[in-house]
Amino acid sequence: RCMSRLLSAVESELQAGREKGDPTERGLQVTLEDAELWRKFQQITNEMIVTKNGRRMFPVLKVSVSGLDPSSMYSFLLDFMPADGCRWKFVNGEWVPAGRAEVRNEGRSPGGIYIHPDSPNFGAHWMKAAVTFNRVKLTNKVNGEGQIMLNSLHKYQPHLHIVCVGSQHRLVSNVSFVETQFIAVTAYQNDEITALKIKYNPFAKAFLDAKDRNPGRPGLAE
Amino acid sequence: RCMSRLLSAVESELQAGREKGDPTERGLQVTLEDAELWRKFQQITNEMIVTKNGRRMFPVLKVSVSGLDPSSMYSFLLDFMPADGCRWKFVNGEWVPAGRAEVRNEGRSPGGIYIHPDSPNFGAHWMKAAVTFNRVKLTNKVNGEGQIMLNSLHKYQPHLHIVCVGSQHRLVSNVSFVETQFIAVTAYQNDEITALKIKYNPFAKAFLDAKDRNPGRPGLAE
DNA sequence: ATCTTTCCCACCTAGGTGTGAACC
DNA sequence: ATGGTTCACACCTAGGTGGGAAAG
Numbered sequence: 479r480c481m482s483r484l485l486s487a488v489e490s491e492l493q494a495g496r497e498k499g500d501p502t503e504r505g506l507q508v509t510l511e512d513a514e515l516w517r518k519f520q521q522i523t524n525e526m527i528v529t530k531n532g533r534r535m536f537p538v539l540k541v542s543v544s545g546l547d548p549s550s551m552y553s554f555l556l557d558f559m560p561a562d563g564c565r566w567k568f569v570n571g572e573w574v575p576a577g578r579a580e581v582r583n584e585g586r587s588p589g590g591i592y593i594h595p596d597s598p599n600f601g602a603h604w605m606k607a608a609v610t611f612n613r614v615k616l617t618n619k620v621n622g623e624g625q626i627m628l629n630s631l632h633k634y635q636p637h638l639h640i641v642c643v644g645s646q647h648r649l650v651s652n653v654s655f656v657e658t659q660f661i662a663v664t665a666y667q668n669d670e671i672t673a674l675k676i677k678y679n680p681f682a683k684a685f686l687d688a689k690d691r692n693p694g695r696p697g698l699a700e
Numbered sequence: 701r702c703m704s705r706l707l708s709a710v711e712s713e714l715q716a717g718r719e720k721g722d723p724t725e726r727g728l729q730v731t732l733e734d735a736e737l738w739r740k741f742q743q744i745t746n747e748m749i750v751t752k753n754g755r756r757m758f759p760v761l762k763v764s765v766s767g768l769d770p771s772s773m774y775s776f777l778l779d780f781m782p783a784d785g786c787r788w789k790f791v792n793g794e795w796v797p798a799g800r801a802e803v804r805n806e807g808r809s810p811g812g813i814y815i816h817p818d819s820p821n822f823g824a825h826w827m828k829a830a831v832t833f834n835r836v837k838l839t840n841k842v843n844g845e846g847q848i849m850l851n852s853l854h855k856y857q858p859h860l861h862i863v864c865v866g867s868q869h870r871l872v873s874n875v876s877f878v879e880t881q882f883i884a885v886t887a888y889q890n891d892e893i894t895a896l897k898i899k900y901n902p903f904a905k906a907f908l909d910a911k912d913r914n915p916g917r918p919g920l921a922e
Numbered sequence: 923a924t925c926t927t928t929c930c931c932a933c934c935t936a937g938g939t940g941t942g943a944a945c946c
Numbered sequence: 947a948t949g950g951t952t953c954a955c956a957c958c959t960a961g962g963t964g965g966g967a968a969a970g
Binding site: 630631 | 949950951952953956957958959960
């Protein structure tokens with residue numbers, strides 16, 4: 479809704495802000511957490527489920543931030559940009575392009591923008607611990623607010639925006655990590671992805687074999 | 701910690717702020733939600749459990765707010781003031797004074813201050829839905845941050861503070877509701893209180909009789 | 923003895939998983 | 947027939963209840 483307009487309006491100020499040499503976020507640094515885990519999924523092409531009511535992401539997008547002005551107020555936003563112009567298809571154990579992407583929406587942030595629930599908050603708050611986007615939900619239907627709508631079988635890359643909110647809004651950072659690319663699906667296509675999700679997501683523990691669940695007692699399980 | 705000093709410093713500005721005639725919160729109104737439920741407990745003297753790791757309140761303190769400046773930034777704080785100078789005792793089915801209160805702390809907010817997790821946020825955020833303090837936890841031990849420490853068998857009344865955070869902090873509201881008075885206990889004293897808690901708190905549903913759980917099907921239960 | 927606190931417990935609420943059959 | 951989506955489900959995580967025995 480209006481957040482989308484806000485973001486594009488504010489984005490044009492990024493360059494201007496830098497030219498003015500605003501000193502408050504001179505040494506800003508944003509680091510992706512759990513990068514090793516993300517890369518495990520990335521290596522075999524990550525997939526994220528989309529459902530009518532919205533599905534959480536796993537792995538969870540988590541960043542540690544430093545270099546903000548502790549006493550200034552910021553909001554953290556997330557959007558999902560198409561990674562290419564393709565629709566994808568999983569055949570014979572690999573993902574191959576299958577026609578042009580469906581373009582649902584011309585603006586920048588086709589699926590909507592997720593506002594981190596801690597927003598707005600002081601720089602000190604965002605820096606005291608990693609910022610976790612575990613509550614963002616991906617959907618393939620038009621839904622109530624707070625969910626991200628994506629096209630199934632299309633590839634996306636999450637983008638993080640840090641906005642300084644004050645008398646004048648100002649985009650402070652606009653970063654993205656290739657490790658977090660994924661293809662939206664309504665059901666997992668690659669069995670190896672399913673296996674990784676089950677292995678690392680605690681909520682999927684029901685599907686772990688008994689032997690995997692008692693790694694320290696190899697003789698007892700089974 | 702520093703929040704306590706902030707509050708007392710800011711409080712002295714309340715009168716000054718009013719004299720300046722700051723117009724932003726002219727028609728401020730704060731209403732207690734679920735007041736009927738609170739009064740059911742108040743009538744027989746409410747009790748709240750305190751534990752080492754902290755116990756939630758039931759009923760939950762919930763207020764609806766109007767009259768804030770939608771685009772100004774506010775924080776919502778809660779503290780618990782001694783309602784009298786007594787220590788209380790439950791004998792023969794009623795609460796009677798039993799000696800003078802133990803005074804653990806001379807300042808105003810002896811048990812600490814709870815900051816609503818949505819803080820800080822815009823006036824529009826606080827007004828779009830009732831503000832719920834369901835996550836506040838009461839304890840009788842010195843603990844990590846975010847919990848309120850109370851003396852068992854002492855009577856308290858919660859106080860809500862709304863602070864406008866900006867270049868200059870300013871206390872906007874300071875309200876309290878007698879309906880929300882309670883005596884802190886480590887175990888319920890009055891069986892009628894226990895019965896009310898079980899009847900209305902969904903988390904205590906395990907202790908509801910079968911007949912109470914199927915009110916619409918009187919013939920089926922039992 | 924009495925009063926108060928602590929601890930473990932069974933039983934809930936609330937909601938996040940992939941499965942597999944059904945559906946389109 | 948094929949490929950993609952939906953749904954109910956069992957099984958988890960995570961954590962909020964008062965009970966009751968035990969401890970202080």
